[in-house]
Amino acid sequence: MPNLVDIMEVAEALESKAVYLAVDRCVAVRNRHASCRRCTDVCPMDAVHAEHNVLSIDTERCVACGACTTVCPTEALIPLQPLDEDLASAIASSVVAAGGSAVFACARIASKHRGDPSKYAEVPCLARLEESVLLGLAARGVDEILLVDGTCDTCRFRSNVAGIDATVKSANSLxxxxxxAVRVERASDFPEHIVLEDKRSLLGASRRGFFSQARSRAKDAAEKTVEVAFKNEKEGAPTLRDRLRMSDSGTLPQFNPQRRMRVLDAMDGLGVPVADEIDTRLFGTVAIDLEACSSCGMCTVFCPTGALAKSDLKPEEGDGSFLEFSAADCVQCGLCADACLKDCLEVDSVVSTDELFDFEPRLIHLLNPPARPAILSSLKR
Structure with a gap:
């Protein structure tokens, strides 16, 4: 039976890793010329770095705020504290207890025990929240969504405020x-119906919760140790080079970002679009200078989601070729533009709602590249 010190050490060890790195998805890993550094830019502790085909996180510096997981366009950084599934479960039960209101609170304000913990969902920092959670609540009929902070202006991690505001603005615009008509609001204290009536009621529950949680963590840690040891003994595990090997179609491995899909599902559940276009950070559209394009296809090779793909369709006049573009699959990572050898492709954040919800991709007609002169014919005799 582990003693209290053992339990505390195990708990701290498990809590030291707040983010899982899905390195195969990181555009900076897929292509060293990728310009995306959003995770590095938003981290208040300079703990996350994506450069030179490497995505890394300093777990000693990481404070589990979740800001990097929110801005990553390819979901290469996956939050573990809490998991998306755990956060969804927590807010679902708290909405019922709060009479239909969805309230999120940062750990700082939660630690002051002003609110009833059964009536709100706690996150390490409000920077952990992203659009799929907020829009999902609105799509399910929640008409009050409130983010309660511990007065961000005096918080050590107040640099996250810009990111929190950006998420709120993005969710509201979508x-x-x-x-x-639902809008996400921010406040620095709990509304009256969330305020805790008797703080003493928390004492027994919090102590029982700590010890039961600690025992569970100790058990999980023991199981995890055996699992990791077993996996380390296995031979032939694929390397990153193997996992990023070209597919038969001539592209790097592709994937569907789950959060973007949940956002689209939520938007569809909210009704028919009333705006012709939206300016969003979640989806994008591309424009190609057709005269400058050499039809090299590098944009399709590196696109992580398959938003840009070579089409099997052929132009009726037989001249040139088609690319297929799907706005719903574009995560605005910018890797297509970074990989473009002719610098003739641009990614825009303004997206047509008709195109966003269109099941058919947009065809882009590329011209045949000019014939390259033979080497011998270019030599002067």
Whole structure:
């Protein structure tokens, strides 16, 4: 039976890793010329770095705020504290207890025991929240969504405020585009109906919760140790080079970002779009200078989601070729533009709602590249 010190050490060890790195998805890993550094830019502790085909996180410096996981366009950084599934479960039960209100609170304000913990969902920092959670609540009929902070202006990690505001603005603009009247609000204290009536009621529950949670963590840690040891003994595990090997179609491995899909599902559940276009950080559209394009296809090779792909369709006149573009699959990572050898491709954040919800991709007609002169014919005799 582990003693209290053992339990505390195990708990701290498990809590030291707040983010899982899905390195195969990181655009900086897929292509060293990728310009995306959003995770590095938002981290208040300079703990995350993506450069030279390497994505890394300093777990000693990481404070589990979740800001990097929110801005990553390819979901290469996956939050573990809490997991998306755990956060969804927590807010679902708290909405019922709060009479239909969805309230999120940062750990700082939660530690002051002003609110009833059964009526709100706690996150390490409000920077952990992203659009799929907020829009999902609105799509399920929640008409009050409130983010309660511990007065960000005096917080050590107040640099996250800009990111929190950006998430709120993004979520509200997407809901407005669907004609939804719900808006995400921010506050520095709990509303009256969330305030805790008797703080003493928390004492027994918190102590019982600590010890039961600690025992569970100790058990999980023992199981995890055996699992890791077993995996380390296995031979032939694929390397990163193997996992990023070209597919038969001539592209790097691709994937579907789950959060973006949940956002689209939520928007569809909110109704028919009332705006012709939206300016969003979640999706994108591309424009190609057709005269400058050499049809090299590098944009399709490196696109992580398959938003840009070579089409099997052929132009009726037989001249040139088609690319297929799907706005719903574009995560605005910018890797297509970074990989473009002719610098003739641009990614825009303004997206047509018709195109966003269109099941058919947009065809981009590329011209045949000019014939390259033979080497011998270019030599002067």
């Amino acid at each position: 809901m407005a585009a669907q004609g939804c």
